[in-house]
Amino acid sequence: MPTRDEPVYVRVEGEHILGTLITPGSLVPGVLFVHGWGGDQRQYLARARDVAGLGCVCLTFDLRGHAQTQAQYESVSREESLRDVLAAYDFLAAQHNVDSDAIAVVGSSYGGYLAAMLTEIATGQVARAARAGVVQGLGMDAAEAQAPGRAGPREIPAAAGETRGKQGAAGMPVVHRRRALVESEHDTIIPHQVIVNYREACVSARSLTYRMIEGADHGLSSESMQAAYTGLLVKWFKEIVFGAKPAEPVPAEPAPASATSETAPAVA
Amino acid sequence: MPTRDEPVYVRVEGEHILGTLITPGSLVPGVLFVHGWGGDQRQYLARARDVAGLGCVCLTFDLRGHAQTQAQYESVSREESLRDVLAAYDFLAAQHNVDSDAIAVVGSSYGGYLAAMLTEIATGQVARAARAGVVQGLGMDAAEAQAPGRAGPREIPAAAGETRGKQGAAGMPVVHRRRALVESEHDTIIPHQVIVNYREACVSARSLTYRMIEGADHGLSSESMQAAYTGLLVKWFKEIVFGAKPAEPVPAEPAPASATSETAPAVA
Numbered sequence: 001m002p003t004r005d006e007p008v009y010v011r012v013e014g015e016h017i018l019g020t021l022i023t024p025g026s027l028v029p030g031v032l033f034v035h036g037w038g039g040d041q042r043q044y045l046a047r048a049r050d051v052a053g054l055g056c057v058c059l060t061f062d063l064r065g066h067a068q069t070q071a072q073y074e075s076v077s078r079e080e081s082l083r084d085v086l087a088a089y090d091f092l093a094a095q096h097n098v099d100s101d102a103i104a105v106v107g108s109s110y111g112g113y114l115a116a117m118l119t120e121i122a123t124g125q126v127a128r129a130a131r132a133g134v135v136q137g138l139g140m141d142a143a144e145a146q147a148p149g150r151a152g153p154r155e156i157p158a159a160a161g162e163t164r165g166k167q168g169a170a171g172m173p174v175v176h177r178r179r180a181l182v183e184s185e186h187d188t189i190i191p192h193q194v195i196v197n198y199r200e201a202c203v204s205a206r207s208l209t210y211r212m213i214e215g216a217d218h219g220l221s222s223e224s225m226q227a228a229y230t231g232l233l234v235k236w237f238k239e240i241v242f243g244a245k246p247a248e249p250v251p252a253e254p255a256p257a258s259a260t261s262e263t264a265p266a267v268a
Numbered sequence: 269m270p271t272r273d274e275p276v277y278v279r280v281e282g283e284h285i286l287g288t289l290i291t292p293g294s295l296v297p298g299v300l301f302v303h304g305w306g307g308d309q310r311q312y313l314a315r316a317r318d319v320a321g322l323g324c325v326c327l328t329f330d331l332r333g334h335a336q337t338q339a340q341y342e343s344v345s346r347e348e349s350l351r352d353v354l355a356a357y358d359f360l361a362a363q364h365n366v367d368s369d370a371i372a373v374v375g376s377s378y379g380g381y382l383a384a385m386l387t388e389i390a391t392g393q394v395a396r397a398a399r400a401g402v403v404q405g406l407g408m409d410a411a412e413a414q415a416p417g418r419a420g421p422r423e424i425p426a427a428a429g430e431t432r433g434k435q436g437a438a439g440m441p442v443v444h445r446r447r448a449l450v451e452s453e454h455d456t457i458i459p460h461q462v463i464v465n466y467r468e469a470c471v472s473a474r475s476l477t478y479r480m481i482e483g484a485d486h487g488l489s490s491e492s493m494q495a496a497y498t499g500l501l502v503k504w505f506k507e508i509v510f511g512a513k514p515a516e517p518v519p520a521e522p523a524p525a526s527a528t529s530e531t532a533p534a535v536a
Binding site: 001002003005008010011012013015017018019020021022023024025028041045048049052053054055056057058059060061062063064067068069080083084086087088091092095096097 | 269276279281286293296322324328330337360365
């Protein structure tokens with residue numbers, strides 16, 4: 001089994017002693033899940049387990065103003081939410097077994113908007129801090145909705161991206177700038193045009209996967225809608241992050257002008 | 269693949285948000301390596317990699333007074349060394365993927381003495397802090413030698429131990445109170461009687477493995493002696509920690525009165 005050495009500092013009586021942590025196995029991708037406005041981390045817990053089972057370390061968390069900090073619901077700002085997401089991202093990237101060059105972000109609704117923001121911040125600010133190279137923003141089934149302060153940007157400023165072709169220690173290709181957008185067909189909160197805007201903004205995404213969940217509402221209120229979203233996520237991770245082909249080939253149809261050949265119409 | 273949930277607190281702007289870290293795979297045993305007096309962590313680095321390759325998280329470290337803190341070589345006390353070992357133990361036990369109920373400690377010479385001390389402290393003090401149940405002290409190829417302040421105890425106060433039979437998440441039995449002693453045949457630093465004393469002190473060890481490395485000196489000064497020690501360690505971990513039978517059966521011989529049936533004469 002391969003192992004990894006990592007220098008560590010162990011604190012003892014106000015001093016530090018130098019150590020080396022030797023861990024079996026390879027670094028694995030990290031996946032951050034961001035719940036929607038008014039939700040909490042439970043929204044993504046089961047999905048996070050499904051994705052972790054593929055070989056990722058996953059992190060769900062409660063945005064301030066939600067769950068145990070519900071008291072701040074009325075006062076929390078979008079900037080604070082973004083700082084929450086950044087802190088959670090840093091926490092995940094600092095895990096010993098996480099490849100900080102391969103972190104994906106998944107969010108729903110307001111969480112999808114924050115995920116889109118994070119991927120841009122992370123490529124600049126966080127990368128400057130030598131913490132991470134590029135992250136993926138994906139799984140945004142809706143965005144810009146219900147956000148405190150609606151004046152969100154109209155686009156995801158998609159930076160020039162490329163597949164670096166670097167092989168992860170487990171032989172998995174490290175993919176950058178892969179984006180996925182999932183739309184609910186009957187979403188009365190997020191207008192279809194918002195999704196179109198997001199898609200249009202992904203001009204230089206190395207890969208773009210757009211799916212519509214047929215018959216679904218904004219909150220994915222039935223079990224079958226939830227399962228459809230989970231299925232899309234897991235399939236995306238298998239294909240894009242772990243490089244496996246989807247179990248069933250998706251029928252080829254003409255891709256919209258704004259999307260790469262990986263774009264396909266709704267399958268669920 | 270199995271996954272594990274762990275509640276975590278993520279710090280953001282002086283507050284904490286609650287999260288859940290979901291990790292693939294099962295908890296694995298931790299192994300702490302303690303170098304001898306005058307040595308440093310490099311003494312155990314290659315061995316730690318070999319053991320980590322079996323599926324453990326390993327930690328080597330430099331005792332104060334050694335390596336980068338060599339300036340304290342003359343002034344460091346045995347108590348400080350023990351605090352170093354405790355801090356390293358805590359650091360290892362706190363790793364997200366380490367089963368804090370299954371931590372082994374390996375030490376050479378002075379490090380073996382510290383390992384023996386730690387296993388007793390850990391069962392009491394550390395267990396009271398709800399950090400760890402029982403640890404193993406093993407791989408002490410010599411002890412009590414070269415320690416600052418020689419008045420070490422004449423025995424390892426072996427607490428009542430039992431195999432709890434609890435199955436680790438990976439299906440590995442969690443073993444407690446397994447001890448191994450490795451002696452160098454031509455050790456001019458540690459008298460044979462010290463090893464006998466250690467062995468006698470292991471009266472209630474659930475398993476005791478004693479091996480002599482034939483022709484070896486205290487410092488295991490040749491490559492073949494080093495390899496023999498590494499081989500013994502790896503074999504012990506395979507058999508006792510991971511429950512696999514040794515690749516080659518050890519010829520059965522009468523065990524000394526003080527040892528359980530797992531005790532066998534020198535094989536290397």
